Amino acid sequence: MVIKKIDQLKQHLSRAAAIVLLSSVSFGASAQSYDWVIPPATRINFNGATGVPSSMPGIGCTGGTSWPGYLHAPPQVISTSSASDPAFDFVLGCGTYNLSGTKVANAGYRNVFPIPGICKQYYAVEWTQNHYPTNNQLVVRKLDATNPLAVVETASVDLFSDQVYDAYSHTVAIAPIRFDGSRIVYFYDHINQALKSVTISVNGTIGAVQYLCSVSLSGTTFAYQNQMEVSPNGKYVLFSDNNGNLWSIDVMSGGYATTNLAAGLPGTGRHIHGFEYVPMPGGDDRVYISWHGAQLSGGLHYVSLSNPGVATNTFATVTLPSTTSQLSWGYTEIERGRDGQLYLANRPNPPVETDTTPGLLYALNIANNTLLPVKINGTTQVYIKGGGNGYKIQTQIDGETFKSYSLSPSYTLNGLSQNNPPVIPEVILCDNTPMTIQFATGGYFTSAGITLQKGIVSGNTFTPQGFLISTIGNPLGAPSMGGSVNVGQLFNLGNYTGGVQFTLTFNNGCGNVSITQTFNIKRAGLVADFTMKGPGSCTPQNRVTNISQLANSGSNTQPASSIFCRDGWLGAVSVEIKQPTVAPTGVLTIQNYILSVQEVNSSGVPVPGGLFRDSIQTTPFNDLNLNTLTNGWFITNYTTIRNSAYFKVTLGVNTTPCGLIERYSYFRIIDGGAGGNWWKQTFPGLKIGGLDKETAQVYPNPAKGKINLSWHANSDIESKATFQLNNTLGKVVLQQALTQQEGSNEAVVDVSRLAPGIYYYQLEANGTIYKGKITLL
Structure with a gap:
């Protein structure tokens, strides 16, 4: 950000000679928006070591002397040539220049903020003094860069003007670029004490000035010592004032909440010299502040937005x-570089206001808490000459990556692209997956279209069949710079398989750019369904895929009532998955099957600490009572869960190439009668853990190195038991025979050679198969 501490025009021009221009671009499109246009081949990365050039030729608009080893007046331009793209720079008091040194816009009296457009059109937003000292204007200059070496101003549009003595400097900042290429320009209206904005579209259309909110902050004057910026996410407008305050306005909230981020700074008589908004991992963003005040106080602090008072x-x-x-x-000013480091200067002789001694440029690495001098080629230290108000590290260190006016489109179809023609990639659509194109253009387009040619693919040969299919309307969402489109829906492809050739064409007002790719569409799916066994003589019931569809019943509904045959109401003993249908289609193959049951709330969300059991096997689950899967949990907990709890049973099928495909159903357990025990009946042939001492324990879980087993055996059982572990693919990784005797039995199984992960165990003992899941560490 550029600090504006200038009392009069003469002061402004003389101090401009001491301002240093360090130009670069940002670390990405989320950066602050002062995105002036240094081509990627010539930009500075500001990496704290080799990112600073060894020479910086001046454009000489303010005169001055260039000292070896110092970066200061005259204003500097990072590069002196550009093969194809115009590259501008701006310097306070100098105006806007292209890389050949030709002035393309007059000096802005306060600031010049450039904005890239499309088709070689650019815009400069600037404060300019029209009738010093009583009239300031905010203007937009339109620049034509058809000839990169002779950019011309085609129009100058007044956005706002006021009658005020110039000591009251106006603040202005430009928000990060929006997806449609437009910009929001924020500025402060001192006379009316209001934050206002105007939108400039990518094609140069300028919207009306919008009043956003009043900013009457206890008589605070917005004098010459202030700056403004917009947070990278566009949510906050931040600006300092002449009373040592740093204000943050949430422009995305309806109430425009305002916070003083400098309230927690120590000392009195503060001056905010520089600040920078820094996104942080986890979202608790910071604002770094350089400040000094009375009693020789000052320094470098930061404020977290989660706790702005500290x-x-x-x-x-x-x-x-x-x-x-x-x-x-x-x-010092503070600017964030492309590498995420903060760049700032150190003053050798504080607090002398008139000191102009050059100071070292430093890079602060927030990730590892280091502060190191910036050096040319890793050896020569970089200095910045100070002015009476400190060091000017202009906005060119951050700002967005250079936006070329040219288009370089690319796209993928369901994540694949034809990177190596003539090889035609196969796109396998699984289980009704949408056919979707994701595209990017590298610049902004004003119109676009898409066509489809169907055909036959044989090896890497595509033979067109039928007519070329075009679309109408705006399927690619112009104006934009990228997006996605469901081409399966757009072209009504349904269950189509075979060759497709999509051509996307983009126009930015300068001409068309197209990209064509060919793909071979294949499909893989699974016809999968199952029913659930209801209580009594009810026929198998359909799956309930919406939990709100479950029927309600009173606590004492009798078995003869038809409520028991409604979908989703099951008996505690007879709860069972019935008649699964699993049939692969296309190129799909099945690896194994997973069945799980889980307790959920009335919204379908898992209940913390509630029931969860699952099992995996290589054959389909058919007519499986869920009490077998859960060791009788539904019977044991019948009194608690009847008519109140909700459950979800899921049948999963691991497939190639489509991975896990699932079908599920919600259900509840009915209340079987006034005695609360009607449906808790004997179920022939069902062995339930927890009944008649038929129990088993597998522990600890998680386990490391060994697993302990304990179970009860009756007198009429065989002398052997079996323990087995399967991995998540259903493969048997351990099988061990166990000796048992009547009564209690215990065993220890060595699992130290198995890799950490999730396994499914099966203990066959006492005429019962106990199943469950265990984690090995």
Whole structure:
């Protein structure tokens, strides 16, 4: 951000000679929006080591002397040539220049903020003084870059003007670029004490000025010591004032909530010299602040948005360079580089306001809490010449990646692209997966279209069949710079298999750019369904896929009532999955089957600590009573769960190439009668753990190195038991015979050679098969 501390026009012009321009682009499209256009081949990365050029030729608009080893006046341009793209730079008091050194826009009296457009059109937003000292104007200059070496101004549009003495500097900032290429320009109207905005579209259309909110902050004057920026996510507008405050306005909330981020700074008589919004992992973003005040106070602090009333001293975790003091860091702008580091300068002789001694440029790495000098080629230190108000590290360090006006489209179909023609990739659509194109253009387009040619694929040969199919309307969502489209729906492809050739064509006002790719569409699916066994003589019931569809019944409904034959109401003893239908289609093959049952709430969300059991096997689950899967849980807990709890049973099928395909049903357990026990009956042939001492334990879970087993055996059983472990693919990885005797039995199984992960166990003992899931560490 550019600090604006200028009393008069003469002061403004003289101090501009001391301003240094360090140009670069941002670390990505989420960066702050001062995105001026240094081509990627010539930009500075500001990596704290080799990212600074060894020479910086001046454009000489303000005169001055260039000293070897110093980056200061005259204003600098990073590159001096561009093969195809125009590249501009701006310098306070100088105006806007292309890389050949030709001025393309007059000097802005306060700031110049460039905005890239499309088709070689660019825009400069700037404050300009029209009739000093009583009239300031915010204008948009339209620039034509058809000839990169001779950019011309085609129009100048006034956005806003006021009658005010120029000491009251106006703040302005441009929000990050939006998906349609438009920009929101924010500025402060000092006379009316209001935050306002205007939108500039990618084709140059300028919207009307919008009043956003009043910003009357206890008589605070927005004088010459202030700056403004927009957070990378576009949510906050931040600006400082002449009273040492740093205000944040949430422009995405209806109430425009306002917070003073400097409230937690120590000391009095503060001046906010620089600040920078920094996105943080986890979302608790920070604002770093350089400030100084009375009693020789000052330094570098940060404020977390989650706790804006507390300012944290940066040097609590970052080692203070031995040749500096905390106060010496209170006179610098702060800018974030492409690498995510913060760039700032150190003042050798604080607090002398008139000191112009060059100071070292540093890079603060937030990730590892290091603060190191920036060096050319890793050896030569970089200095910035200071002015009376500290160091100017202009906005060109951050800002977005260079946006070319040219288009370079690309797209994928369901994640695949024809990267190696003439090889035609196969796109396998699984289980009714949509056929979707994701596309990007590398620039902004104003119109676009898509065509489809069907055909036959033989090896890597595509033979067209039928007519070329076009579309109408705006299927690709112009104007934009990328997006997605469901081409299966757009072209009504349904269950189509065979060759397809999609051509996407984009136009940005300069011409068309097309991209064509060919694919071979195959489908793989699974016809899968099952029913559930209801209580009594009810026929098998359909799956209930919406939990709100479950019928309700009173607590004492009698068995003869038809409520028991409604879908989703099952008996505690007879709850059973029935008649699964599993039939692969297309190129799909089945690996194994998984069945699970889980307790959920009335919205279908799993209940913490509630029932969950699952099992895996290589053959289909058919006519499986869920009490076998759960060791009799539904019978044991009948009194608690009847008519109240909800459950979800899921049949999963692991397939190639479609992975896991699932079908599910919700159900409840009915109340079987006034005595509450009608449906808790004997179920022939069903062995239930927990009844008649038929219990088994597998522990601990998770286990490491060994598994303990305990179970009860009757006198009429065979002398052997069997323990088995399967991996998640259903493969048997351990099988061990166990000796048992009448009564209690225990065994220890060595699993130290198995890889950590999830396994499914099966203990066959006492005439019962006990199943479950265990985690090995």
